[in-house]
Amino acid sequence: MRKRANITAKLEKLAVSDAVRAMTYAEVVVILIDATTALEKQDSAIAALVEREGRACVIGINKWDLIPANQRAAALEELRYLLNKQLPQLGGVALVPMSAAQGRGVEELLEACLKARDVWNTRIGTATLNRWLEGVITHHTPPLVRGRRLKVKYMTQVKARPPTFHLFCNMAAEFPDAYLKYLVHGLREGFKLPGTPIRLVLKESNNPFKNKKKK
Secondary structure (H helix, E strand, O other), X not given: OOOHHHOXXXXXXXXXXXXXXXXXXXXXXXXXXXXXXXXXXXHHHHHHHHHHHXXXXXXXXXXXXXXXXXXXXHHHHHHHHHHHHHOHHHOOOEEEEOEOXXXXXXXXXXXXXXXXXXXHOOOOOHHHHHHHHHHHHHHOOOOEEOOEEOOEEEEEEEEOOOOEEEEEEOOHHHOOHHHHHHHHHHHHHHOOOOOOOOEEEEEEOOOOOOOOOOO
């Protein structure tokens, strides 16, 4: 998939359209990038689309044979840094060096895809999830908003593919993005969920006395 401005032929337009359609139905999407060029905006745009569609993701680094052996560790570290910076919503995505010309890295790519699919299918029990939640809230309590403390009541996972959680709280519309990112990062680190989208849906916790008639 080249940059949209460079796509002129009708056949290529159809091929790109089919690729995007396939992405929306896939379980795992492999994004193939060129090891000899810097991470391009188009690469990040495709990865962002994968995340929005809720697909598991693996990144294949082609032409790895053209990178000098003494520079490979540094090149891999730099790429991981750029990906984590530009796409934190896919933090920890698997990077697989490979060479299409030499036929190397294909088995490793398949293994990474199977692992990514397992992560994408992860389910976490409610009791385990809320023990974790208690710890992260104790470490970093929700902030005050207009003089009122934001409160998190409990969390439950409602589905997988990708992992989706409901967070029950007060003042759901007031929770700052920074705190929600803190929770998502904690979920990714605490439950080993690298490279998969994580959905966190806030639910207003019902007050059992709110609609109760006075006697």
